[in-house]
Amino acid sequence: MEIRVLARQGLGIREISRELGLSRNTVRKYLRSCAEQDRAPRSGRTQKLDPFKVYLHDRVRAAHPAWLPATALLIEIRAMGYDGGLTRLRVYLRSLKSIKAPEPLVRFETDPGQQMQVDWIVFRRGKLPLSAFVATLGYIATQMGIRTRFISAADLVIALAAASRQDRLAEFLKRNISQPRLLIIDEVGYLPLARDDANLFFQVIAKRYEKGSVIMTSNLPFGQWDQTFAGDQTLTAALLDRLLHHSHVLQIKGESYRLKDKRKAGVIRSRASESADQQLEIHA
Numbered sequence: 036m037e038i039r040v041l042a043r044q045g046l047g048i049r050e051i052s053r054e055l056g057l058s059r060n061t062v063r064k065y066l067r068s069c070a071e072q073d074r075a076p077r078s079g080r081t082q083k084l085d086p087f088k089v090y091l092h093d094r095v096r097a098a099h100p101a102w103l104p105a106t107a108l109l110i111e112i113r114a115m116g117y118d119g120g121l122t123r124l125r126v127y128l129r130s131l132k133s134i135k136a137p138e139p140l141v142r143f144e145t146d147p148g149q150q151m152q153v154d155w156i157v158f159r160r161g162k163l164p165l166s167a168f169v170a171t172l173g174y175i176a177t178q179m180g181i182r183t184r185f186i187s188a189a190d191l192v193i194a195l196a197a198a199s200r201q202d203r204l205a206e207f208l209k210r211n212i213s214q215p216r217l218l219i220i221d222e223v224g225y226l227p228l229a230r231d232d233a234n235l236f237f238q239v240i241a242k243r244y245e246k247g248s249v250i251m252t253s254n255l256p257f258g259q260w261d262q263t264f265a266g267d268q269t270l271t272a273a274l275l276d277r278l279l280h281h282s283h284v285l286q287i288k289g290e291s292y293r294l295k296d297k298r299k300a301g302v303i304r305s306r307a308s309e310s311a312d313q314q315l316e317i318h319a
Contacts, residue, residue, distance in 0.1 A: 038065050083119035084127055087112045091124075095131045102132075172250060173219050184215040188223045188236070195235040204235075212239050217248045224255035224263045233264040237274050244277040251278070 041051045048066070052059045090112065094103060105125045109117075112124075176183045186194075198207035212218065220239075228236060243249050255263065257279075261271040 038062055039069055042066055082123070083117065084123055087115065087117055088127065090115070091127065092131060095128070173217065176217050181217055182215045183217040183219065184211065185219040185221070187221045189226055191220060191239065192228060192232045192236060195239070196232060199231075199235060204238075208238065208242050212242050213246065215247065217250065218243060219250045221252050223251050223253040224260065227263055228265055230265040230267065233267060233270055236264070237270055240274050240277050245281070249278070 037055060038051055038057075041054060046054070048059050048062050051057070051062050055062075091108060094108065094111075105121060105128050108128070109121055109124055173183045173185050194207065194211070195204070198204045218239075240249070253260070257275055260275065261268045264271045264274065
């Protein structure tokens with residue numbers, strides 16, 4: 036008890052140990068056990084509403100997604116013997132608003148190597164909802180403890196240019212480019228880069244080459260990448276040489292996901308001659 040009193044007076048473990056002639060480990064162990072006791076849930080006194088909580092929970096769950104007003108439920112439980120007030124009931128009902136009926140999970144299994152799991156969502160960043168699959172890969176990587184950085188090509192170039200102007204490009208490359216184990220660069224090719232920006236982008240790929248994993252998405256085939264990098268075919272060839280070494284390329288073709296729902300609703304007329312969207316994903 037003296038240990039706790041001295042601790043509440045602001046004394047540290049060393050001072051308490053010296054004051055009481057105890058070892059520091061003994062003092063530390065006692066204070067730790069006191070803290071655990073303080074955190075342990077305490078049985079509070081019975082509230083007037085407690086005998087009716089199971090009934091209220093079942094009524095709210097059965098009515099979901101409709102919501103039963105507190106005044107109606109008050110009439111019901113008063114008929115059952117509740118003599119408390121409406122405010123207490125409303126406070127408890129607010130805690131039940133998060134109750135949702137569980138969605139059924141349908142699973143099927145195949146032999147190894149015949150299927151993979153993809154948690155697909157409609158994912159929108161700005162005007163281009165293109166990267167749900169890649170974002171999922173990044174999310175799974177973080178769940179596995181892999182340090183991951185996700186950034187669009189446009190945002191990356193802006194950050195590189197700002198760091199270059201402030202004479203801290205080397206620091207930026209070390210902290211933001213070299214450190215993550217997985218770097219995801221989205222939307223490569225949607226905006227053409229000036230020559231200086233193209234050179235900065237090349238430094239990113241050169242820094243990551245054979246040192247860290249890179250995932251990139253693009254709407255352009257490799258033969259047109261020089262259009263993105265200031266028309267510099269030499270730089271583009273050097274960049275692709277490093278990027279495609281040890282890489283896996285996934286080419287996705289299909290109807291534009293952005294226009295799919297509008298076509299289905301008849302807002303946009305489907306044209307057989309319309310070219311399909313294309314997206315490249317490079318996993319290096």
